[in-house]
Amino acid sequence: MIPFIDTHAHLDMEQFDIDRDEVIERSTNSGITAIINVGTDVEGSMRSVVLAESYPQIYATVGAHPHNAEGLFESDYDTLRELLSRDKVIAVGETGLDYFKNYSPADVQQEAFRRQIRLAIEINKPLIVHTRDAKEDTLKILEEEGAERVGGVIHCYSGDLDMARRCLETGFFISFTGVITYPKAEELREIVKEIPLDRLLIETDCPYLAPQQFRGERNEPSYVRFVAEKMAEIKGISEEELSRQLFTNVAKLFGIKDFGEEDTIVYKIRNSLYVNLTNRCTNDCIFCPREVRPEVEGYNLKLHSEPSAEAIIAKMGDPKSFDQVVFCGFGEPTLRLETMKKVAAYVKEKGGKVRINTNGHGNIINRRNILPELKGLVDAVSISLDSDNEEGYMELCQPVYDGGIFEEIVDFAEEAKKYIPSVVLTVVAIPGKVDIERCRKIAEGVGVGLRVREYNRIG
Numbered sequence: 001m002i003p004f005i006d007t008h009a010h011l012d013m014e015q016f017d018i019d020r021d022e023v024i025e026r027s028t029n030s031g032i033t034a035i036i037n038v039g040t041d042v043e044g045s046m047r048s049v050v051l052a053e054s055y056p057q058i059y060a061t062v063g064a065h066p067h068n069a070e071g072l073f074e075s076d077y078d079t080l081r082e083l084l085s086r087d088k089v090i091a092v093g094e095t096g097l098d099y100f101k102n103y104s105p106a107d108v109q110q111e112a113f114r115r116q117i118r119l120a121i122e123i124n125k126p127l128i129v130h131t132r133d134a135k136e137d138t139l140k141i142l143e144e145e146g147a148e149r150v151g152g153v154i155h156c157y158s159g160d161l162d163m164a165r166r167c168l169e170t171g172f173f174i175s176f177t178g179v180i181t182y183p184k185a186e187e188l189r190e191i192v193k194e195i196p197l198d199r200l201l202i203e204t205d206c207p208y209l210a211p212q213q214f215r216g217e218r219n220e221p222s223y224v225r226f227v228a229e230k231m232a233e234i235k236g237i238s239e240e241e242l243s244r245q246l247f248t249n250v251a252k253l254f255g256i257k258d259f260g261e262e263d264t265i266v267y268k269i270r271n272s273l274y275v276n277l278t279n280r281c282t283n284d285c286i287f288c289p290r291e292v293r294p295e296v297e298g299y300n301l302k303l304h305s306e307p308s309a310e311a312i313i314a315k316m317g318d319p320k321s322f323d324q325v326v327f328c329g330f331g332e333p334t335l336r337l338e339t340m341k342k343v344a345a346y347v348k349e350k351g352g353k354v355r356i357n358t359n360g361h362g363n364i365i366n367r368r369n370i371l372p373e374l375k376g377l378v379d380a381v382s383i384s385l386d387s388d389n390e391e392g393y394m395e396l397c398q399p400v401y402d403g404g405i406f407e408e409i410v411d412f413a414e415e416a417k418k419y420i421p422s423v424v425l426t427v428v429a430i431p432g433k434v435d436i437e438r439c440r441k442i443a444e445g446v447g448v449g450l451r452v453r454e455y456n457r458i459g
């Protein structure tokens with residue numbers, strides 16, 4: 001699968017509220033290795049940062065769209081400035097001018113645009129510019145404010161060739177959406193032909209502007225592939241060549257340099273093969289080195305993007321040659337349920353054995369009882385109990401959920417027995433914090449074994 005990046009998405013918007021995780025999962029499984037999620041107002045920018053800090057493959061930008069220029073307060077610029085200091089916030093925007101819809105008065109849009117260019121220069125991060133029916137004012141403001149010092153991208157390009165050339169002279173990249181796949185967009189395709197390869201980017205602008213194949217439906221990052229396909233056709237090059245060039249362009253503009261690093265997707269300990277599905281977790285256990293030093297037995301488990309089922313299978317070798325294939329790593333595997341099931345099905349088909357190490361939150365995460373779906377796919381499950389009571393669990397594991405979670409984990413273990421041949425509860429023996437005997441009684445009550453893990457021992 002040829003990898004691509006969606007350089008402009010709005011996954012924080014309400015259109016994704018019901019299935020955001022699935023959409024992101026689908027993009028990973030389609031080879032989209034990174035997504036730049038773009039803020040359009042202060043609240044959306046905050047949500048964008050939260051997404052970037054939750055998913056390794058998502059980066060955020062913060063800013064105020066020209067539609068939202070009216071109503072910006074001085075304190076909003078302070079908030080944007082603060083957000084821009086975060087590691088995964090890579091640009092200012094989207095900002096600019098939109099005289100087509102004119103939701104904010106032109107002079108207010110211009111002032112907000114100028115302020116955000118100054119902010120980008122102050123922080124030294126590039127700009128994401130939206131411009132529609134505002135050619136001369138956009139170029140004038142970019143020039144007067146010295147925007148070429150930080151550069152940026154004119155996103156969802158809809159201007160003429162003259163404007164594209166002048167933006168290139170100012171050091172900007174030009175980005176195209178699924179609009180280039182529309183039958184009537186001949187003029188835009190002619191502009192794509194004229195832009196040098198090393199100044200092009202692609203994006204979905206989802207949930208808007210789905211490519212021709214899905215026109216009128218909600219757009220999503222996995223559809224950026226259709227934009228790439230059309231762009232490669234217009235430029236007369238292979239998709240592999242386009243992919244390489246676009247990765248270089250993204251690295252150059254946004255300074256994201258870690259796409260090329262190879263992640264540890266699978267790793268061997270003794271004769272088990274471990275699968276590193278995600279670094280995300282619904283807990284933040286006080287004993288977990290996930291954030292500071294995600295290493296196990298010399299393997300660095302930090303993921304720059306979450307692997308697809310195909311990528312895992314390609315790295316796996318013969319599953320039968322291992323005692324078991326374990327979904328583990330530093331993260332909760334049921335956050336990636338569909339990928340996990342796909343890989344587990346492959347392992348079983350090849351005659352291997354499957355174990356899951358989980359925090360037991362799978363049914364809450366996926367909003368359904370997932371255990372029947374694991375029947376026949378999973379031979380063993382280790383569920384982290386990690387305390388002997390609710391209060392202790394909240395203190396040690398710091399889940400993202402409110403109370404009741406400890407009981408949920410015990411119920412999960414009880415239910416797991418119906419579908420998975422071997423179920424054990426595990427506990428880390430933190431001196432003075434956990435009553436191991438009470439944990440043992442809980443395990444006995446559920447009718448499963450208890451494994452006590454040494455404190456400060458990983459692997």
Ligand code: SF4
Pocket residue numbers: 281282283284285287288289290329330331332359384397
């Ligand atoms: S449940 Fe596991 S991966 Fe998640 S924070 Fe705790 S120790 Fe780390």
